[in-house]
Amino acid sequence: MRLDAKIPAGPLAQKWDRHRFETKLVNPANRRKYSILVVGTGLAGASASASLAELGYDVKTFCIHDSPRRAHSIAAQGGINAAKNYPNDGDSIWRLFYDTVKGGDFRAREANVYRLAQVSNAIIDQCTAQGVPFAREYGGLLANRSFGGAQLSRTFYARGQTGQQLLLGAYSAMMRQAAAGRVHLFPRREMLDLVVVNGQARGIVARNLLTGEIERHAGHAVLLCTGGYGNVYFLSTNAKACNVTATYRAYKRGAFFANPCFTQIHPTCIPVHGTYQSKLTLMSESLRNDGRVWVPKTPGDKRAPTEIPEAERDYFLERKYPSFGNLVPRDVASRNAKEQCDQGKGVGDTGLAVYLDFADAIQRDGKATIAKKYGNLFQMYEKITGDDPYRTPMMIYPAVHYTMGGLWVDYNLMSTVPGLFVLGEANFSDHGANRLGASALMQGLADGYFVIPATIGGYLAGTRFEAVTTGDAGFADAERQVAEQTRRLLSIGGKRTVDDFHRQLGLTMWDHCGMSRTNAGLERARAVIRELRAEFWRDVRVPGSAADLNQSLEKAGRVADFMEFAELMVLDALARQESCGGHFNEAFQTEENEARRDDQNFCHVAAWEFTGEGRDPNLHKEPLSFENVQLTQRSYK
């Protein structure tokens, strides 16, 4: 099968306009006849649900939480990018496009990224109109701040709670449609399988998390807006419910999985401090606007940070990257922190941390100004660690945060299964091998508010649909498989808990498929994952029943999928014999320890096709062609 990205012809800046013109439309009166299933209610799912319902489609929306407002987009802190150029500092759609492609280490599609930059401004307009309380200047106009990977200010923000405010905006727009009867909400549902009929995605099977009932839902198209898979590492900044199940089950039903090894390790997180720890907490990248990252110059220096004189500190990001300084992209900042710790210069009890110091900023701008910008983050840091960052520098260390990989989609956001669309973090499309800060919110909302409403009509109008009901064999088959897995999980009655297995899987992935990778380590990880998976199915203990709220059972199903998916990540990492962005194979680095790409052989999207249980997947390659930017070694010096 040849992957056709369906990128429109013509000059980059005209592709989206041209595509929208050439795409078939669905007559307003006919839209209500089409039923769209939206899985997930984060930024992508909520904005898509609202926008499609406004157009007149019949929308059914599913979420795993008790309320759609709790989707994990809510935890995004720093901001959302747009090319408004309000600060008059030289921004443009082209520059946002260029920074994003370069930030992704030239492993994203030009056309998709350009479209993202094009619609970025309309997102800000939309959210502002919804009543999102963005930060404002004294004159009442919108304020901007800087983020990593850019030398200008294009990030809009609502304190350190931008994701929360944008999500509540999208959620409220969706609730307005729910009140109007155009969105039918199904909370506390977990999608457990995709139903494909005659080669088209025509429904889902979902578990009602309260009653355990397996429900069948049919529609004309399915939108997966189910986020990323960072929790494969157990410890990540993702919320506990984040999982790969929906996308992985779709992969097993024929959707190709693209670039699964592209994982973002975020440089500024609160370091790990105990084996009981259940998750990691991000400290927004915006802190790097004013915080200075440093370690002691001498390895093993155990003095308190305030006792280490200026001359004996190494502000390593400022030293190595004078033009971007502390605002280098995330992958670069993370790798450098690791490098310092590997040299024995790490600080704190574990030696796995570097300082993020606000002393200079507080002296320069005053405590009040810093508190206004970052107050809630400082407070959160103090709650977790018991240290006051106004008086002593924060300690930070990289942690898994976001996954650039995801289901492969074409320019219309459709996967390799006709009728299955994938939006937001769940797809692979816009961030290449590394996502820049404040771009995830932009992409989720771009996909939901502006891209899918334009592209889904083309599919619906151009497709013949047979009548499909939930009584069809495809639904029965999917339900049977789901019920069988549940029965199996509950019947093992072994000696290890789900979390115990998950933690071990996570450690293996972190050690061998994390911030830096080697071929030997990856091979080893593959073997360990296989053993662990076999042991899981032999010795896991899942208490309770299938017929009520059973959180252990929910977790067990998700971990079972992570156990398989982890191997796919490792395979992908092994197949990509280069370093790029967040994928750093130690064998491929420049003399200055930066990622060394191999554009000759790996300038492609790796898309994996499921071929059956226990069989190796097939690798398909979508070549990436760059007609508008020049492939260069990324430099932030």
Next chain:
Amino acid sequence: MNKTINLTLKIWRQKDRSDKGRFETTPARDISTDMSFLEMLDVVNERLTLEGREPIAFEHDCREGICGSCGTMVNGRAHGPLKGTSLCQLHMRHFKDGDTLTIEPWRARAFPVIKDLVVDRSAYDRIIQAGGYVSVNTGSAPEANTLPVPPELAEKAMDAAACIGCGACVAACPNASAMLFVSAKISQLALLPQGRPEADRRALAMVRAMDACGFGNCSNHRECENACPKEISIANIARLNREFLHAGFISHET
């Protein structure tokens, strides 16, 4: 810094909606003071699982104080003893070795218990559906800077918008009133020019929905403000009352 403590938990167990429920006493041993409250419950649940008993059902997700999933009463206080802190951000360093902790679900007629510490908060979604939005379809928004908003108003709106919808205000209120939750949304949108055109209709509809869901009335106990993990001010309730009265007496909305 890092030390361990032993605790006794008196924890609410309830099989389902129709079960009467009861307190169960169980130990929490070797709890690191660096753990969060939910991590302490994780440790207890791991033990219960291995002992062949059912773990305690409790709601949680982001574990960084923003999703609003978590929350229980701890010794009679919503989200526990620390002010301005959700349960997931409460760390065990705030407890002493040998303490007994009574852990219960939110108690309110409008929040029926589903299982153990998990309650049904769908009433909040029904209230938002009644009018907690600005009616603006995708694509019809004006350019963002055409409508300047004085920063002090934007800040006040943001203070109100910080609500995480956890339900602590209802749980803490002797009347199980949802006024703080409702007023936070009404205030956010009433303060901003974008929300003004629908302000009257919104105030009437949301208050009506709140009543229909079975929440009680506000009688100024201020327990909600005290329990709120985001420290939402009851000044918002005063604003809600003004908006509601204005809508009822002066506007044409019914």
